[in-house]
Amino acid sequence: MASLRQLRSPGNLYKLCGSYIKDRTAFLTMNNGMPQRNISKGCLQGSASRPGLWNILYNSLLNLEYRQNTKVIAYADDLMIFVKGTSQVEVENYANIEIKKVANWARNNKMRFNDQKSKVTIITKKKPKNRRYINIFLNKKKLQQADTMNYLGITIDRRFTFNHHIDKITGKSKDYPCTFKAR
Numbered sequence: 060m061a062s063l064r065q066l067r068s069p070g071n072l073y074k075l076c077g078s079y080i081k082d083r084t085a086f087l088t089m090n091n092g093m094p095q096r097n098i099s100k101g102c103l104q105g106s107a108s109r110p111g112l113w114n115i116l117y118n119s120l121l122n123l124e125y126r127q128n129t130k131v132i133a134y135a136d137d138l139m140i141f142v143k144g145t146s147q148v149e150v151e152n153y154a155n156i157e158i159k160k161v162a163n164w165a166r167n168n169k170m171r172f173n174d175q176k177s178k179v180t181i182i183t184k185k186k187p188k189n190r191r192y193i194n195i196f197l198n199k200k201k202l203q204q205a206d207t208m209n210y211l212g213i214t215i216d217r218r219f220t221f222n223h224h225i226d227k228i229t230g231k232s233k234d235y236p237c238t239f240k241a242r
Contacts (some may be wrong), residue, residue: 062075062078062115062118064121064154066115082218083097083098084096084097084098085098099233113136116168119168120133120165123161124158125160125161128143128144129141129154129157130143131157134211137211138161138172140157147151150181154193155195158196172198177202177203178208179195179203179204179205180208180216181217182216184218184219185195192204214227
Protein backbone atom coordinates (compact mmCIF):
# COMPACT_ATOMS: atom_id res chain seq x y z
CA MET A 60 0.00 0.00 0.00
CA ALA A 61 2.92 2.31 0.75
CA SER A 62 4.25 1.69 -2.77
CA LEU A 63 0.87 2.58 -4.27
CA ARG A 64 0.90 5.79 -2.21
CA GLN A 65 4.40 6.65 -3.44
CA LEU A 66 3.27 6.11 -7.01
CA ARG A 67 0.37 8.53 -6.38
CA SER A 68 -2.16 5.90 -7.31
CA PRO A 69 -5.68 7.28 -7.92
CA GLY A 70 -7.82 7.13 -4.77
CA ASN A 71 -10.35 4.66 -6.12
CA LEU A 72 -7.61 2.23 -7.25
CA TYR A 73 -5.80 2.64 -3.93
CA LYS A 74 -8.99 1.78 -1.99
CA LEU A 75 -9.78 -1.15 -4.28
CA CYS A 76 -6.31 -2.66 -3.77
CA GLY A 77 -6.54 -2.04 -0.02
CA SER A 78 -9.85 -3.88 0.24
CA TYR A 79 -8.43 -6.70 -1.87
CA ILE A 80 -5.39 -7.15 0.40
CA LYS A 81 -6.91 -6.78 3.89
CA ASP A 82 -9.06 -9.26 5.79
CA ARG A 83 -7.79 -12.30 3.88
CA THR A 84 -8.49 -15.80 5.20
CA ALA A 85 -7.09 -19.20 4.28
CA PHE A 86 -9.21 -22.35 4.58
CA LEU A 87 -8.09 -25.97 4.68
CA THR A 88 -10.77 -28.59 4.05
CA MET A 89 -10.14 -31.77 6.02
CA ASN A 90 -12.20 -34.88 6.86
CA ASN A 91 -13.39 -33.57 10.20
CA GLY A 92 -13.62 -29.84 9.61
CA MET A 93 -12.43 -26.76 7.83
CA PRO A 94 -9.95 -24.75 9.93
CA GLN A 95 -9.29 -21.18 8.87
CA ARG A 96 -6.62 -18.59 9.58
CA ASN A 97 -6.34 -14.90 8.94
CA ILE A 98 -3.50 -13.96 6.59
CA SER A 99 -1.62 -10.71 7.03
CA LYS A 100 1.51 -11.40 4.94
CA GLY A 101 2.46 -12.84 1.60
CA CYS A 102 1.42 -12.43 -2.00
CA LEU A 103 -2.03 -13.16 -3.28
CA GLN A 104 -1.30 -16.63 -4.67
CA GLY A 105 -3.16 -17.44 -7.87
CA SER A 106 -4.61 -13.97 -8.25
CA ALA A 107 -4.58 -12.20 -11.61
CA SER A 108 -3.55 -9.02 -9.73
CA ARG A 109 -0.61 -10.68 -7.96
CA PRO A 110 2.10 -10.04 -10.61
CA GLY A 111 1.15 -6.37 -10.95
CA LEU A 112 1.00 -5.78 -7.21
CA TRP A 113 4.30 -7.62 -6.75
CA ASN A 114 5.93 -5.46 -9.45
CA ILE A 115 4.70 -2.29 -7.78
CA LEU A 116 6.21 -3.42 -4.47
CA TYR A 117 9.48 -4.78 -5.93
CA ASN A 118 9.94 -1.64 -8.02
CA SER A 119 10.63 0.29 -4.81
CA LEU A 120 13.52 -2.10 -4.10
CA LEU A 121 14.99 -1.55 -7.54
CA ASN A 122 14.69 2.22 -7.10
CA LEU A 123 16.66 2.41 -3.85
CA GLU A 124 19.71 4.64 -4.04
CA TYR A 125 22.58 2.28 -4.81
CA ARG A 126 26.21 3.25 -5.37
CA GLN A 127 27.45 3.83 -8.91
CA ASN A 128 29.46 0.61 -8.74
CA THR A 129 26.33 -1.45 -7.99
CA LYS A 130 23.85 -2.99 -10.41
CA VAL A 131 20.69 -4.65 -9.12
CA ILE A 132 18.77 -7.02 -11.40
CA ALA A 133 15.48 -8.69 -10.58
CA TYR A 134 13.14 -11.10 -12.25
CA ALA A 135 9.95 -12.12 -10.41
CA ASP A 136 11.22 -12.73 -6.88
CA ASP A 137 14.85 -13.46 -7.84
CA LEU A 138 17.36 -10.73 -7.12
CA MET A 139 20.99 -10.41 -8.15
CA ILE A 140 23.33 -7.68 -6.91
CA PHE A 141 26.55 -6.96 -8.81
CA VAL A 142 29.14 -4.88 -6.97
CA LYS A 143 32.29 -3.70 -8.75
CA GLY A 144 35.47 -2.65 -6.97
CA THR A 145 39.21 -2.25 -7.35
CA SER A 146 39.98 -4.78 -4.62
CA GLN A 147 38.31 -7.65 -2.85
CA VAL A 148 38.13 -5.61 0.38
CA GLU A 149 36.40 -2.75 -1.45
CA VAL A 150 33.87 -5.14 -3.02
CA GLU A 151 33.25 -6.75 0.37
CA ASN A 152 32.58 -3.37 2.03
CA TYR A 153 30.33 -2.07 -0.75
CA ALA A 154 28.42 -5.37 -1.02
CA ASN A 155 27.69 -5.39 2.72
CA ILE A 156 26.44 -1.79 2.53
CA GLU A 157 24.15 -2.61 -0.41
CA ILE A 158 22.85 -5.86 1.11
CA LYS A 159 22.04 -3.99 4.31
CA LYS A 160 19.88 -1.60 2.23
CA VAL A 161 18.09 -4.56 0.66
CA ALA A 162 17.58 -6.28 4.04
CA ASN A 163 16.19 -3.04 5.52
CA TRP A 164 13.83 -2.69 2.57
CA ALA A 165 12.64 -6.27 3.12
CA ARG A 166 12.11 -5.68 6.84
CA ASN A 167 10.16 -2.46 6.15
CA ASN A 168 7.96 -4.42 3.73
CA LYS A 169 7.44 -7.34 6.14
CA MET A 170 9.62 -9.69 4.10
CA ARG A 171 12.90 -11.49 4.57
CA PHE A 172 15.41 -12.73 2.01
CA ASN A 173 16.55 -16.30 2.64
CA ASP A 174 20.21 -16.28 3.73
CA GLN A 175 20.36 -20.08 3.18
CA LYS A 176 19.52 -19.74 -0.53
CA SER A 177 21.60 -16.60 -1.09
CA LYS A 178 25.15 -17.07 -2.36
CA VAL A 179 28.20 -15.00 -3.22
CA THR A 180 30.44 -15.49 -6.25
CA ILE A 181 33.51 -13.41 -6.98
CA ILE A 182 33.66 -12.75 -10.71
CA THR A 183 37.08 -11.75 -11.95
CA LYS A 184 39.41 -12.34 -14.88
CA LYS A 185 42.41 -11.99 -12.55
CA LYS A 186 43.75 -14.61 -10.18
CA PRO A 187 43.31 -13.47 -6.57
CA LYS A 188 46.59 -12.16 -5.09
CA ASN A 189 45.88 -12.94 -1.46
CA ARG A 190 42.55 -13.60 0.23
CA ARG A 191 40.08 -15.88 -1.56
CA TYR A 192 37.13 -15.89 0.82
CA ILE A 193 34.88 -12.89 1.08
CA ASN A 194 32.80 -11.91 4.11
CA ILE A 195 29.38 -10.78 2.99
CA PHE A 196 26.42 -10.96 5.35
CA LEU A 197 22.65 -11.12 5.06
CA ASN A 198 20.45 -11.19 8.17
CA LYS A 199 23.68 -11.20 10.24
CA LYS A 200 24.72 -14.52 8.68
CA LYS A 201 27.72 -14.98 6.43
CA LEU A 202 26.68 -15.94 2.92
CA GLN A 203 28.07 -19.08 1.36
CA GLN A 204 30.70 -18.45 -1.30
CA ALA A 205 30.47 -20.56 -4.44
CA ASP A 206 32.53 -20.89 -7.62
CA THR A 207 29.33 -21.02 -9.67
CA MET A 208 25.86 -19.62 -9.18
CA ASN A 209 22.55 -20.37 -10.90
CA TYR A 210 20.34 -17.46 -11.81
CA LEU A 211 17.18 -18.02 -13.86
CA GLY A 212 18.53 -21.34 -15.13
CA ILE A 213 21.89 -19.92 -16.22
CA THR A 214 25.07 -21.06 -14.48
CA ILE A 215 27.42 -18.15 -13.89
CA ASP A 216 31.03 -19.02 -13.09
CA ARG A 217 33.69 -16.93 -11.35
CA ARG A 218 35.48 -16.17 -14.63
CA PHE A 219 32.22 -15.20 -16.39
CA THR A 220 32.98 -17.63 -19.23
CA PHE A 221 29.71 -19.63 -19.04
CA ASN A 222 31.72 -22.81 -19.59
CA HIS A 223 29.96 -24.54 -16.67
CA HIS A 224 26.60 -23.61 -18.16
CA ILE A 225 27.54 -24.90 -21.61
CA ASP A 226 28.87 -28.16 -20.11
CA LYS A 227 25.65 -28.60 -18.12
CA ILE A 228 23.43 -28.01 -21.15
CA THR A 229 25.44 -30.30 -23.44
CA GLY A 230 25.43 -32.96 -20.71
CA LYS A 231 21.65 -32.76 -20.51
CA SER A 232 21.29 -33.00 -24.28
CA LYS A 233 23.35 -36.23 -24.32
CA ASP A 234 20.87 -37.81 -21.88
CA TYR A 235 17.94 -37.38 -24.27
CA PRO A 236 17.82 -40.02 -27.00
CA CYS A 237 16.82 -38.76 -30.39
CA THR A 238 14.39 -40.76 -32.42
CA PHE A 239 13.48 -39.99 -35.97
CA LYS A 240 10.50 -41.36 -37.79
CA ALA A 241 10.72 -41.62 -41.55
CA ARG A 242 7.62 -40.68 -43.51
